[in-house]
Structure formats: C-alpha cells, structure tokens
Amino acid sequence: MTKTYLDLSQLGMRFPTPKGEFVALKGVNLQVKKGEFISLIGHSGCGKSTVLNLVAGLLMPTDGGVIVDGKEVDGPGPERAVVFQNHSLLPWLTVYQNVELAVKQVNKGKSKAEIREQVEHYLNLIQMQHAASKKPDEISGGMKQRVGIARALALQPKVLLMDEPFGALDALTRAHLQDALMQIQAELNNTVIMITHDVDEAVLLSDRIVMMSNGPAATIGQILPIELARPRNRVDLADDANYQHCRQEVLRFLYEKHSHGQVKSNQSNNGAAVMLAKQA
Numbered sequence: 001m002t003k004t005y006l007d008l009s010q011l012g013m014r015f016p017t018p019k020g021e022f023v024a025l026k027g028v029n030l031q032v033k034k035g036e037f038i039s040l041i042g043h044s045g046c047g048k049s050t051v052l053n054l055v056a057g058l059l060m061p062t063d064g065g066v067i068v069d070g071k072e073v074d075g076p077g078p079e080r081a082v083v084f085q086n087h088s089l090l091p092w093l094t095v096y097q098n099v100e101l102a103v104k105q106v107n108k109g110k111s112k113a114e115i116r117e118q119v120e121h122y123l124n125l126i127q128m129q130h131a132a133s134k135k136p137d138e139i140s141g142g143m144k145q146r147v148g149i150a151r152a153l154a155l156q157p158k159v160l161l162m163d164e165p166f167g168a169l170d171a172l173t174r175a176h177l178q179d180a181l182m183q184i185q186a187e188l189n190n191t192v193i194m195i196t197h198d199v200d201e202a203v204l205l206s207d208r209i210v211m212m213s214n215g216p217a218a219t220i221g222q223i224l225p226i227e228l229a230r231p232r233n234r235v236d237l238a239d240d241a242n243y244q245h246c247r248q249e250v251l252r253f254l255y256e257k258h259s260h261g262q263v264k265s266n267q268s269n270n271g272a273a274v275m276l277a278k279q280a
C-alpha cells in the first residue's frame with residue numbers, strides 16, 4: 001500500500017460577499033496517492049478551481065485543510081506547480097528562458113552546463129527544442145501551452161495542478177498534448193490533479209475521476225476509479241467496453257444526477273481570476 005500523498009480533509013470555503021457569506025465548498029474529503037492522476041469534473045461554477053486554488057495554497061480554506069506529503073499547505077510552494085488554461089509565459093523571454101527560469105529556481109548553485117542540460121531535457125520532453133529561441137508571441141497556442149507544462153514540470157513538483165490546461169486548444173493539439181502528458185507522467189510519476197470539462201480526456205488520463213456536485217456548498221458527489229491498463233491508447237480504447245462504461249458513468253453523473261440548472265453569469269471565471277491575480 002502506498003501512503004496518502006495529498007490529503008484534503010473536511011475542506012470548506014466560504015467567501016464573503018456583499019450579500020453575506022457564500023458557501024462555495026463544504027466537506028470535501030479526498031486522499032490521493034503518490035503518482036496518482038486525478039481529474040476533477042463538474043459543471044461550471046461548482047468549485048473546481050476553488051479546490052485547485054486551495055491545494056495550490058493560493059487561497060486559504062475557511063474550514064478543514066490540505067496536507068501535502070505530511071505538511072499542511074499554508075501558501076504556495078515549489079512542490080506544487082500550477083498550469084493555467086491561458087499559459088502564463090513571460091512574453092519578453094524566449095521559450096528557452098521561460099523554462100530556464102523554472103530550472104534555476106530548483107537548481108540553485110548548479111553550474112551553467114548543468115542548468116543548460118536540464119533546460120534541454122524539458123524542451124525535449126515537450127518536443128520544443130526547435131523553437132527554443134522564439135518568443136511566446138511567435139509560437140502557437142498549443143506550443144505555448146506545452147511550454148507552460150514544461151515550465152511546471154521543470155519545477156519538479158511533487159504535485160502538478162492543472163486548471164483546464166487544454167480547454168482552449170483545437171482537438172488535434174489537445175490529443176497530442178494529452179498523449180505527451182501521459183508519457184511524461186509515466187516517466188516522472190508526478191501526482192496530478194487536473195480540472196477538465198472533457199469526459200473523454202478525463203477517462204483517458206485518470207486513475208480516478210472525482211465528480212463534484214453543484215454548489216452552493218458543493219462537494220464530491222462520486223469518485224470513479226478508471227481501471228484501464230497503461231499505457232493507454234486512444235484508438236484502441238474507442239471500442240473498449242470498460243472505457244465506454246466509464247464514460248457513461250461520468251455522463252450520467254453530469255447530465256442525469258446533477259444536471260446543470262441555471263448558471264449565474266459570473267460563476268465560471270471567478271476562481272481563475274483569483275488565481276491569476278495572486279500569481280501576478
């Protein structure tokens with residue numbers, strides 16, 4: 001038995017608002033093992049980004065807490081890297097320099113040659129060596145997202161937190177990055193929590209899919225283990241009965257048990273705005 005790496009216990013978040021307290025999350029309990037890949041899925045505004053924020057330490061919970069590798073989260077830390085949907089690369093630095101910044105952060109005191117070797121390793125991993133000297137505005141959205149992922153991986157995080165990392169990408173780029181992520185995660189054994197709206201993406205990538213109920217006072221409604229052998233191949237899985245079954249379970253949860261109802265217009269992006277504001 002591997003021990004729990006990431007422990008969310010009785011996690012709750014109440015936001016102060018002009019109309020009084022808003023209970024976004026209540027009683028969220030989740031234990032994640034080292035190397036596990038977890039997807040968080042749920043309707044817009046249910047609190048997925050808030051959960052990720054709390055694990056990242058960008059938000060402090062009003063109830064309960066998060067423990068990473070035996071230590072309570074009390075702020076952001078290098079053992080937890082976050083990948084945002086809108087790839088926050090530094091525009092005045094090249095691809096190489098963006099990755100180098102992260103490498104230097106965890107390799108203080110190493111020689112120039114060692115730093116270079118590391119940067120090249122991560123560029124290789126995302127197949128971006130050819131564009132190392134380009135600036136972010138000279139490369140495509142998918143490439144930027146890849147660099148964002150490389151930069152996060154270069155921090156050698158115990159925990160990789162991703163908020164809809166592929167949400168804004170076209171289907172082909174998305175598939176390519178999903179495959180790259182599966183390979184990288186198999187190699188590095190990071191513990192991953194990824195928010196997604198894409199049911200196929202969740203089933204393909206995850207060891208477990210955590211499905212959240214709608215807010216207010218959102219919580220975990222169901223956890224679905226995905227027992228599909230790895231490495232996984234999207235083409236083979238397309239007519240795999242177990243894959244289809246998992247897919248249906250998630251769809252059933254989302255559209256039968258917890259159908260959406262009405263959404264308040266400001267709901268979906270608040271959490272992301274908070275994260276970006278705090279990161280800037």
Ligand SMILES: Nc1ncnc2c1ncn2[C@@H]1O[C@H](COP(=O)(O)OP(=O)(O)O)[C@@H](O)[C@H]1O
Nearest residue numbers: 015024044045046047048049050267268270271
């Ligand atoms: N800073 C905040 N102040 C008040 N309400 C917030 C704040 N951040 C998020 N919320 C609310 O908490 C709920 C969950 O938001 P969020 O975690 O962004 O949802 P999701 O990522 O699932 O779309 C939403 O109703 C949202 O409006």
Ligand SMILES: [Mg+2]
Nearest residue numbers: 048049268271
């Ligand atoms: Mg969100």
